[in-house]
Amino acid sequence: MTNYDIVIVGGGPAGLAAAVSARKAGVEKILILERDKELGGILNQCIHNGFGLHTFKEELTGPEYAYRFIEQVLDAKIEYKLNTMVMDISEDRVVTAMSREDGMYQIKAGAVILAMGCRERPRGALNIPGYRPAGIFSAGTAQRLVNIEGYMPGREVVILGSGDIGLIMARRMTLEGAKVKVVAELMPYSGGLKRNIVQCLDDFNIPLKLSHTVVDIEGKEHLTAVTIAAVDNKGKPIPGTEERYTCDTLLLSCGLIPENELSRNAGVEMSNITSGPIVNESLETNIPGVFACGNVLHVHDLVDYVSEEATRAGENAAKFINGQLKESNGEDIEIIATEGARYTVPSTINVDRMDDKLTVRFRVGAVFKNSYVSVYFDDERVMHNKKRIMAPGEMEQVILLKDKLAAKPDLKKITVKIEAE
Amino acid sequence: MYDVVIIGAGVSGSSIARELSRYNANVCVLEKCDDVCEGTTKANSAIVHAGFDAAEGSLMAKLNVKGNEMMDEICKDLDVPFKRNGSMVVCIHEEALDGLKELYDRGVKNGVKGLRILSREEALEMEPNLSDNTCGALYAPTGGIICPFKLNIAMAENANVNGVEFRFNTEVEAIKKGEDGLWHLRTNNGEYITKYVVNAAGVYADKFHNMVSEKKIHITPRRGDYCLLDKEAGTHVTHTIFPQPTKLGKGVLVTPTVHGNLLVGPTAIDIDDREGVNTTADGINDVIAKANDHVKNLPLRKVITSFAGLRAHEDGHEFIIEEVADAPHFIDCAGIESPGLSASPAIGVMVADMLKEKMGLTNKEKWIGTRKDILNPENLSLEERNELIKKNPAYGNIICRCESISEGEILDAIHRPLGARTLDGVKRRTRAGMGRCQAGFCSPKTMEIIHRELGIPYEKITKSGGSSNIVMERTKNQKGGQM
Numbered sequence: 001m002t003n004y005d006i007v008i009v010g011g012g013p014a015g016l017a018a019a020v021s022a023r024k025a026g027v028e029k030i031l032i033l034e035r036d037k038e039l040g041g042i043l044n045q046c047i048h049n050g051f052g053l054h055t056f057k058e059e060l061t062g063p064e065y066a067y068r069f070i071e072q073v074l075d076a077k078i079e080y081k082l083n084t085m086v087m088d089i090s091e092d093r094v095v096t097a098m099s100r101e102d103g104m105y106q107i108k109a110g111a112v113i114l115a116m117g118c119r120e121r122p123r124g125a126l127n128i129p130g131y132r133p134a135g136i137f138s139a140g141t142a143q144r145l146v147n148i149e150g151y152m153p154g155r156e157v158v159i160l161g162s163g164d165i166g167l168i169m170a171r172r173m174t175l176e177g178a179k180v181k182v183v184a185e186l187m188p189y190s191g192g193l194k195r196n197i198v199q200c201l202d203d204f205n206i207p208l209k210l211s212h213t214v215v216d217i218e219g220k221e222h223l224t225a226v227t228i229a230a231v232d233n234k235g236k237p238i239p240g241t242e243e244r245y246t247c248d249t250l251l252l253s254c255g256l257i258p259e260n261e262l263s264r265n266a267g268v269e270m271s272n273i274t275s276g277p278i279v280n281e282s283l284e285t286n287i288p289g290v291f292a293c294g295n296v297l298h299v300h301d302l303v304d305y306v307s308e309e310a311t312r313a314g315e316n317a318a319k320f321i322n323g324q325l326k327e328s329n330g331e332d333i334e335i336i337a338t339e340g341a342r343y344t345v346p347s348t349i350n351v352d353r354m355d356d357k358l359t360v361r362f363r364v365g366a367v368f369k370n371s372y373v374s375v376y377f378d379d380e381r382v383m384h385n386k387k388r389i390m391a392p393g394e395m396e397q398v399i400l401l402k403d404k405l406a407a408k409p410d411l412k413k414i415t416v417k418i419e420a421e
Numbered sequence: 422m423y424d425v426v427i428i429g430a431g432v433s434g435s436s437i438a439r440e441l442s443r444y445n446a447n448v449c450v451l452e453k454c455d456d457v458c459e460g461t462t463k464a465n466s467a468i469v470h471a472g473f474d475a476a477e478g479s480l481m482a483k484l485n486v487k488g489n490e491m492m493d494e495i496c497k498d499l500d501v502p503f504k505r506n507g508s509m510v511v512c513i514h515e516e517a518l519d520g521l522k523e524l525y526d527r528g529v530k531n532g533v534k535g536l537r538i539l540s541r542e543e544a545l546e547m548e549p550n551l552s553d554n555t556c557g558a559l560y561a562p563t564g565g566i567i568c569p570f571k572l573n574i575a576m577a578e579n580a581n582v583n584g585v586e587f588r589f590n591t592e593v594e595a596i597k598k599g600e601d602g603l604w605h606l607r608t609n610n611g612e613y614i615t616k617y618v619v620n621a622a623g624v625y626a627d628k629f630h631n632m633v634s635e636k637k638i639h640i641t642p643r644r645g646d647y648c649l650l651d652k653e654a655g656t657h658v659t660h661t662i663f664p665q666p667t668k669l670g671k672g673v674l675v676t677p678t679v680h681g682n683l684l685v686g687p688t689a690i691d692i693d694d695r696e697g698v699n700t701t702a703d704g705i706n707d708v709i710a711k712a713n714d715h716v717k718n719l720p721l722r723k724v725i726t727s728f729a730g731l732r733a734h735e736d737g738h739e740f741i742i743e744e745v746a747d748a749p750h751f752i753d754c755a756g757i758e759s760p761g762l763s764a765s766p767a768i769g770v771m772v773a774d775m776l777k778e779k780m781g782l783t784n785k786e787k788w789i790g791t792r793k794d795i796l797n798p799e800n801l802s803l804e805e806r807n808e809l810i811k812k813n814p815a816y817g818n819i820i821c822r823c824e825s826i827s828e829g830e831i832l833d834a835i836h837r838p839l840g841a842r843t844l845d846g847v848k849r850r851t852r853a854g855m856g857r858c859q860a861g862f863c864s865p866k867t868m869e870i871i872h873r874e875l876g877i878p879y880e881k882i883t884k885s886g887g888s889s890n891i892v893m894e895r896t897k898n899q900k901g902g903q904m
Contacts, residue, residue, distance in 0.1 A: 035819065085819040096803070100814035103807040122859035124649070124726025131699040132728060134889035138861045149865055151879055151892035176896050220696050221887040237702070248893070261823075264653075 001106045005029040005321045006314075007095045009086050009262065010115035012041020013303050014294025014310040016069035018113045021314030023076045027321055031107065032073070032080035033097050039073065039080060040066030041117055042140070043303065045147045048168055050195070054304035065303060089114075089266040093289055111289045111317040114263055114277065115310065118256040118295040120165070126254055128160075130217025130226075139165040139253040143172065152176060154249030158226050159183040160214050162190040162197070164301070164393075166253020171200035173249075180204070181245050184212040184228045186235055189367045191255065191393045193301060213237060214250070223248055256299045266290065273343040274298040280332065281349040281358055282316040282325060283309065291317050298345050298361070301395045305361065309345075312355075326353050333411055340364050340371075340418030341396075349414070351405045358400045360416065364390045368418050373398060376415040377408055390418065423447045425776060426606060426615040428593055428629055430457040432569065433757050434621035435576040436769030442583035443773070444782035449615070450577070450585060451608060453592035455886025456846045457839065458573040460623040462762065463849070464647070464698065464730025466687065467569050467678055468661050470760040471508055471561035473528025473536060474671055480740045482531040484764035484771065489563055491766040499575035500794035501568060502679045508564025508661035509544065511715045513554040520665050521559045528561065535562040548658055552715050564661050566679045569762055570849035571794065574839070576769070579792045581838045583785070588613075590886065593622075596632045596751075604750065617780065619752045619772060624695045624733045626741075626755035633748040638741065638755060642695050642731040643670075645687025646704035651723040651857050655681040657716070664715050671759065673711035675719070680852065685712045685719065687730070700729045725857050732758035740764070742771055744779075752776070795833045795851055799825060820870070821863040823856025831867060835874050842875060844868070845885040864891065 005027045008015045011034030019032050038044060043051070046062030053059060056068065073080065081099060088096040093112050098104040120138035137145070137153055143165060145151050155178050159166045162185040170180045183201060188211045190197055201208050209228065215237045216227040230241035258276040260268070268277045269286040276297040277285040284291050293313035294306045319325040332348040344362040368390040375383035375398055383398060390396055398416060405411065425441060427434045430452035441448050452459070469492050475482035496503035512521050521538055528536045537560045544558040545551055551558075581587055588610065595607040596618065606613040620629045627640040650657075661676035669689040678684050688704045705727055712719055735741060735756030745751045754772055761768070776782060798806050798816055809829075810817035816829030834841045834850035841847045844854060847867050854860030854867065868882050868891060883889040 035822065083818060085822065085825075087825065098806075098810070098817050098819065100810065100817040103810040103817055104803050105807075106803070119858045120861055122725065122857075122861055124859050125724055127648070127702075127705055127724060127727055129700045129702045129705060129727075134884035134891055138858075141861045141864060144865050145892055146896055149869075149879070149892075150896050152894050152896050153891070154893050215702065217699070220698075221883075221885075221889040259822075 001094070001108050003029070003108045004031045005110040006031070006113060006317050007107055007109035008032045008113045008115055009089070009095070010034065010041065010117055010296070011039040011080055012115065012117050012294065013043055013066060013069065013306045014117070014296070015041070015113070015115035016066070016073055017307040017310035018115060018293055018314035018317070019078045020069060020072045020076065021311040022318045023078055025315050025318035027318045030078050032078065033084045033086050033095070034080060034082050035085045037083055039070045039082070045140070045144050046168070047147050048172070051303055054302065055307055069307070086262060089262050091267045091287055110321045111291065113313055113317050114290065114292040114296050115294050116259045116262065116296045118258045118299055120252070121255040121257055123252055126252070128214050128217060131219055133217070133219040133221055133223045135219065135223030135248050136217070136250045137252070139163070139169045139251045142249070142251050143169055146172060146176060152178065154247070155179065156181065156247040157249040157251060158228070158245050158247045159251045159253060161185060161252055161254035162192050162208060163253035163255060164192040164196050166251060167192045167196040167200040169251055169253070170206050171204060174204050174206070178249070180206050181247060182206070182228065183208045184214060185210050186213045186231060187211070189391055189393070193393055194391070215242060217250065223250055226250055256295065258296045258299065260296060263292070263296070271343060271347070274345070279346050281346050281354045283313040283346065284316060284320070289320050298343070301393065305395060333405070334413045335360060336413055336415045337362055338415060338417050340366065340368060341416045344416055349400070349405065351402065354402050354405070356402045358402070359397050360400060361395050361397045362416060363392055363395055364418060365392060367391045372419045372421065374417050374419045376417070377411050378413060384419070422603065423449045423613065423615040424780065425617045425619060426451060426604070426613050427619040427621055429460070429621040429623055430577055430587060431460050431462040431621065431623050432458070432573040432576065432762055432765040433754050433768050434619070435573050435580060436765045437619055437621060437754065437772045438580035438585045439576045440769035440773030441776065442580045442585050443785060443788050444777060445785055446780065446782050448585045449613065450587045451591045451593055451606070451613065452587065452589050455589055455843055455883070456841070457577040457587070458570050458849060459885065461731055461733055461757070462569050462573045464728050465569060465645070465759070465762060466674060466676065467567060467684060468508070468674070468676055468763070469503070469565035469567050470763040471528065471536075471564040472531050472533045472760070472763070473524055473559070473561060474666055475531065475760065477527055477530045480742065481760065481764070484740060484767040485760040486532045487767035488760070488764035489565070492565065492567070492763070495766045496567070496572070498791045499572070499579055500792060501571045501575050503565055503567045504679050505563060505565040506660055506677065507560065507562045508663060509539070509548065509561075510559040510663045510665055511544065511551055511555055512557045512665055513552055513715060515556050517665055518557055521557055524559050524666070533561060533563060536560070548660055548662065550657055550716055550718060551662070552717050566661065566676060567762070568679050572762070572765070574850060575792055575794065578838045579789070582792065583788055587839055593629065596629060598633070617750045617752065617776060619754055621754040621757070623757065624731050626733060626753065627735070630745065630753055630755060633751050634745045635747055639736050640756065641691050641734045641736070642693070642697060643734040643758065644690045644692050644697060644704070644729050644731055646700045646708050646727065646729045647684060647686030648705060648708055648721070648724045648727045650683035650685065650720065651725050652681045654683040654720045654723040657683050657720065662716055664711070673708055675712050675716045685709070691734070695731065698729045698731060700727050704729065726859055734758050740768070742768065744775070795830050795837070798827060798830070820866045821853035821856060823858050824852045826851050826853040828870060831870050832874065835871065842871070842877070843883050843885050844891065847871070
């Protein structure tokens with residue numbers, strides 16, 4: 001069994017940023033394990049621009065953004081293995097991996113950083129009735145076929161779900177000569193970024209039908225048509241509102257699910273809301289020395305935030321290796337998300353271990369206009385920030401300061417909520 | 422000219438083909454689809470019934486119990502995953518407890534071994550997630566779970582290795598007795614001439630029967646909707662849980678699958694369309710509602726797919742396995758609805774015995790009765806797996822992450838007898854694409870392997886034959902491009 005200080009599972013944006021920051025913090029033996037044939041993760045198929053506005057103050061394409069980090073990994077001579085699947089992570093941080101070249105082998109890791117990303121919710125999980133013909137793809141699979149493999153799934157497209165990949169693919173398919181007839185979204189609001197709705201749908205006159213879903217799929221061998229209907233406020237289709245669209249392609253962009261099978265098998269405690277690990281202020285899971293960042297932790301809206309979060313995970317893993325990450329004294333402060341706030345990452349804070357400034361990220365559960373993000377220390381409201389608009393498709397954040405928290409030694413819980421005034 | 426032509430490469434046709442392959446006979450299976458296991462066999466409850474349900478004295482009961490008894494050996498010989506997990510019929514109304522006793526008595530008369538009536542306490546101890554309303558249960562230790570794809574595929578492969586020909590994409594359009602006294606089958610791929618015909622055509626069996634006989638039979642496609650849950654839910658119950666049966670069938674069951682998922686279903690809806698395997702919202706809702714009657718806290722958020730299958734329900738609700746009275750040398754194997762999968766080994770023997778006797782068939786000198794399935798590296802130790810990858814590096818390359826299926830397994834699926842040519846073909850042989858992401862990640866990679874190994878252009882690769890192409894054309898193909 002070989003030994004590494006830090007093993008990073010996944011060479012996408014999260015894994016890359018974590019590796020770079022851990023190296024900057026002085027960790028020598030770092031290994032990135034990547035299942036695909038190149039580093040960069042899903043960014044490699046995201047050939048549109050708009051990445052990196054926060055991190056680099058310029059608009060990059062996905063592969064360009066990834067390369068900014070790949071370059072740093074190469075410069076720092078951080079080891080990585082491609083075409084390598086991690087098969088298991090044990091509670092005592094033994095990582096079992098496999099590849100054509102190296103066979104199956106085990107690595108003892110001082111610390112593990114989980115950076116496996118997420119997958120798309122498949123058709124089956126949506127319980128859409130109808131036939132199961134060819135021509136139905138998750139938006140990301142179609143994106144790979146078009147952008148990497150160079151093949152068109154079809155010519156007449158309907159998209160269900162308005163997640164960002166679906167919106168991006170509406171534009172992509174249009175630019176490749178396909179006709180995107182409609183984007184249907186079950187919820188009364190879009191799951192994607194506002195800028196994507198404008199740039200990918202509005203600019204191409206593609207209609208977005210909110211509170212609509214697919215109620216039937218036709219075609220015994222290949223897709224021939226789908227039927228869309230309006231839904232009531234419980235998400236149930238309203239009879240009489242059906243509209244039939246002939247099409248040969250149905251793309252699904254109905255949510256992303258963090259890929260945590262490895263984490264679960266390792267015994268990492270999970271959140272029912274994010275489907276990602278429950279982490280503390282150091283982005284450490286319930287297993288000491290196992291950290292998580294990026295979309296495996298919670299699904300992000302912008303890759304910039306993934307990089308930022310992963311940088312912190314890398315730093316904290318480095319601290320752990322060097323014995324600088326204090327053991328939790330058990331007096332963690334719980335962060336409770338309620339009244340409009342669905343979850344927070346992290347979900348506990350140990351003041352001793354926190355940095356001077358801690359960014360707490362969360363998402364809201366509905367669209368809020370002219371409302372306030374409020375933070376309570378126990379029953380005392382300490383923050384009350386007005387936001388013109390908040391939507392589930394975009395992440396929100398609050399910043400907590402260590403000295404403020406340290407001033408309240410008896411603090412038991414922090415509450416994050418959305419208030420009307 | 423053939424001695425026997427079998428119509429249909431489902432589990433019945435394939436079992437008959439395998440049993441016939443023991444004898445010196447020229448046998449051919451005609452299948453209208455692109456692969457074996459494309460009809461009723463591909464979408465059902467994937468269980469081996471104990472045999473207490475079918476009417477006493479019926480052929481259904483006899484072949485069910487016999488098929489069940491044969492299952493251990495055939496699954497060992499053909500390397501098919503099968504587990505006797507035991508089944509339970511759960512009673513949730515005090516006044517219906519008598520029904521359990523009736524079922525028990527019928528089972529005993531049918532020859533089902535080990536049946537036991539459980540008290541509420543015993544039942545809940547064995548299955549803690551049974552409904553709080555449970556008042557008792559019938560327990561059948563011989564009930565089992567099986568992979569229907571693998572059973573069907575294994576039987577067909579083994580038949581093929583022993584000389585049975587398979588013709589895919591070959592649909593029988595007409596059957597006539599020629600002046601030569603032989604059967605002439607017109608297909609889209611030319612004419613097939615044979616001494617005997619075996620009609621194992623599932624929901625189409627009445628169509629072929631009625632081509633040759635004045636005594637008509639009638640099959641109704643009876644649709645069953647199912648939901649399949651993630652492996653994380655796979656231990657919610659460990660036995661196959663049935664409600665008490667009704668006129669329409671054995672009801673909505675909840676069962677682990679032999680691969681570790683949880684399966685819930687089916688409905689029983691009579692339809693007209695013999696290809697009508699579309700699920701409906703009502704069907705799925707009905708499955709969910711009924712499953713909740715007998716099993717509590719079902720984690721329905723973990724559904725990874727839903728599907729529907731068609732039972733070949735003959736009006737008499739009985740297997741029809743006999744030479745057609747007014748059409749000598751035409752053998753029906755019709756009305757094979759549930760428990761057809763369970764009975765399939767016995768159906769194969771019954772039809773092969775019939776033909777052996779009628780035709781005076783003799784044993785082949787050399788018959789290979791066993792077959793190895795695609796290697797499952799998950800069963801190997803780390804060292805063994807390393808050895809394997811050293812010998813064949815493709816086993817080190819994972820293609821399907823959800824089910825951990827390597828390129829080595831997919832290559833085996835493609836290159837073995839009656840190998841896979843489609844995404845579904847690969848899926849049913851290896852499970853690649855059958856997991857929680859439902860082929861989102863692996864389908865482009867599997868397509869690449871199919872393209873490379875079989876030389877099929879990307880545009881011609883299908884999900885399951887016919888017009889089920891995955892991609893249409895290359896990008897930047899301006900032909901159809903309009904803005």
